Amino acid sequence: MYFHALIPFKPVNPKTRLSCVLSQEEREAFARAMLDDVIAAVLKSGCSATLLCTSAFERGDALVAVRKEPLNEAINWALAQFHCPALIIMADLPLVRAGDIQRLVSTGKDMAIVPGRGGGTNAIFLKKPRCFRADFYGASFLDHMRIAEECGFTVDVIDSFRMSTDMDEQEDLVEILIHGKGKSREYLEGLGFSLSIEKGRVSVKRSPHEEAL
Ligand SMILES: Nc1nc2c(ncn2[C@@H]2O[C@H](COP(=O)(O)OP(=O)(O)OP(=O)(O)O)[C@@H](O)[C@H]2O)c(=O)[nH]1
Numbered sequence: 054m055y056f057h058a059l060i061p062f063k064p065v066n067p068k069t070r071l072s073c074v075l076s077q078e079e080r081e082a083f084a085r086a087m088l089d090d091v092i093a094a095v096l097k098s099g100c101s102a103t104l105l106c107t108s109a110f111e112r113g114d115a116l117v118a119v120r121k122e123p124l125n126e127a128i129n130w131a132l133a134q135f136h137c138p139a140l141i142i143m144a145d146l147p148l149v150r151a152g153d154i155q156r157l158v159s160t161g162k163d164m165a166i167v168p169g170r171g172g173g174t175n176a177i178f179l180k181k182p183r184c185f186r187a188d189f190y191g192a193s194f195l196d197h198m199r200i201a202e203e204c205g206f207t208v209d210v211i212d213s214f215r216m217s218t219d220m221d222e223q224e225d226l227v228e229i230l231i232h233g234k235g236k237s238r239e240y241l242e243g244l245g246f247s248l249s250i251e252k253g254r255v256s257v258k259r260s261p262h263e264e265a266l
């Protein structure tokens with residue numbers, strides 16, 4: 054079945070929690086690479102994509118709405134326009150695959166939600182989006198479950214490693230280098246990132262040569 058995916062995207066100075074390993078220009082390019090991976094999965098799943106961008110941005114394969122207000126206000130503005138089911142999916146899920154999205158949108162419940170690690174929310178599919186209100190940041194998974202209850206929605210909590218893995222902190226990059234197949238992995242490897250295993254702990258390292266380029 055065909056659905057519309059709403060993808061919030063911040064093109065300028067994104068992913069500040071990765072500033073310890075990436076410059077602003079690199080974070081912007083990395084955010085675009087992750088967006089490429091998410092859009093590819095969305096389109097392959099049969100959904101169309103609309104980006105909700107904080108500033109001007111061009112993509113041939115997605116509609117773009119520029120909304121300068123904060124994340125929740127922008128999403129809630131968009132949800133109010135929907136007369137059909139809607140999928141909200143974050144742009145920092147580089148491991149997501151079309152099959153994961155199909156699983157989400159084929160739920161028998163009123164809503165399907167994918168928790169992010171650490172309390173967040175990585176994706177929400179809503180059959181009646183106009184009843185709902187997004188409340189991202191903090192323990193947003195719990196907030197979204199409470200809002201769903203207030204709406205009287207039945208809820209499917211989707212247990213998915215690929216969709217629960219968002220890229221917020223340096224240690225998250227490990228997952229791309231192990232499980233990624235798309236543009237995000239290619240981008241990190243091009244910068245000289247590789248896995249580092251010390252005392253049984255897996256982390257990422259960046260080769261000094263590439264860093265200097
Ligand atoms: N439309 C819109 N999207 C946003 C905004 N802030 C973040 N996003 C997007 O929302 C998703 C999740 O955001 P975060 O994980 O907090 O990403 P971020 O703000 O770039 O990262 P940090 O600076 O490290 O907090 C990503 O897809 C971002 O591109 C915003 O103010 N407006």
Ligand SMILES: C[C@H](OP(=O)(O)O)C(=O)O
Binds near residue numbers: 171174175189
């Ligand atoms: C937007 C926020 O993302 P996080 O900072 O948890 O990745 C959330 O999931 O509520």
